[in-house]
Amino acid sequence: MQTIDAFSASTAEEEAYRHVLKGIRTGRFRPGTRLIPEDIANEIGMSRMPVREAFRRLSTEGLVLIRPNRGCVVAGLTTDEIYEVFEIRSVLEGLAVRLATPRFDADAFSELDRLLARMQTNGEGGDDWVTRHRQFHEYLCSYSQRPKLIRQIARLHVTIEPYLRIWLHHAEKPLSADEEHRVIIRTLEAGDPIAAEATIEKHILETAPALAAFVAQTGR
């Protein structure tokens, strides 16, 4: 479980941040759940202060919502907002892949193959499909060599991960998108940045409607 922020200091605030982030990612803290500073502070053995500071950071990332005197709740996304996140992801990851394309080498492609194979195995190593899927996308983006871009993309992934997880848990088939990822790799191998960008944009935008529909139906 990696963090979003660059450096990993050993402060209590950092620990609280990770703790809550992990809870949101894994689905322990579902959207709408109220987060009570004192409870979380007790869980990890500290006072409320660092926890509150962690909340502030999380609120900026859009992961929780803080209303004055009303406490902190895990942010939920409306159907529209899920669409929006996918739209933003499509252009940001499109940019990242466009910049990354000229940089891919043989090592990159063999690693991508490995990640793809790992994605198809069922839940070994503790990571579930959603996590492995994210790792695939993040590996693609990492070759862009754009730290800020990569971080922004990572944040968007965290936002939608809980929904993806619920969706896949309810869906009959574990998503047949693996073939699609193979196609992406082939496009990248061709080495055309613009084509690669278009492929990624399309790939991301195509996932959105199904997830949004599921969330709309489940009743946010």
Next chain:
Amino acid sequence: MQTIDAFSASTAEEEAYRHVLKGIRTGRFRPGTRLIPEDIANEIGMSRMPVREAFRRLSTEGLVLIRPNRGCVVAGLTTDEIYEVFEIRSVLEGLAVRLATPRFDADAFSELDRLLARMQTNGEGGDDWVTRHRQFHEYLCSYSQRPKLIRQIARLHVTIEPYLRIWLHHAEKPLSADEEHRVIIRTLEAGDPIAAEATIEKHILETAPALAAFVAQTGR
């Protein structure tokens, strides 16, 4: 001076946040400046706690850098990072304008004309060129009706604004880009979302090298 975050609560933390944000935007707190919680707390008549929480939010937005036990400094951008911000802006604002294009109506265009005219006047109403320029871009994006997208774009503007301001202060001419903005409006009037997106992307990317070169020369 508008805030980035959506709702404006009357908490001390919010006040501290705005105070520091304003300081960074206006150039009072230059990149590299150390921000001492106690000093800022005294300035606005509160204790250090809310100020610290404001710092946490600002750090997530990339506006300040917090190192454990080393305090908080205003974030500075390297030449590469300035490029990166412009790259990200180009695709995000491109997306926003693409989505906005079908929504523009007569009112929108007359407001855009007004903003453009205001941009050409020299510093009336307290706002400088950089602020008015941002307002023009933000108005364009606002018609996309995508709150998260709009907020992300606003954050990027805050990041580079101080540099733009220093740059324009040193440059001989106040930037001849006004004509370019007129061209943008004409493109939007044609009503082709893809063309509009491409125009904005190009416009934004073209500004980057000059600013980056200036910052590199000035010696960050």
Next chain:
DNA sequence: GTTTGGATTTGTGTATCCACTTATCCAGTC
């Protein structure tokens, strides 16, 4: 003149405390 080590100062990180706001519950009323 430069370097080293230690006192001093400054500032940070967290816990605790208190005031105040909001939520909950319950009894009384219609």
Next chain:
DNA sequence: GACTGGATAAGTGGATACACAAATCCAAAC
């Protein structure tokens, strides 16, 4: 039985206190 209002509980926001870390300064040694 549903509604109202007030007591009570729960929780939040902010201030203060204190322990600790880092930076600074200065003097002694080389």
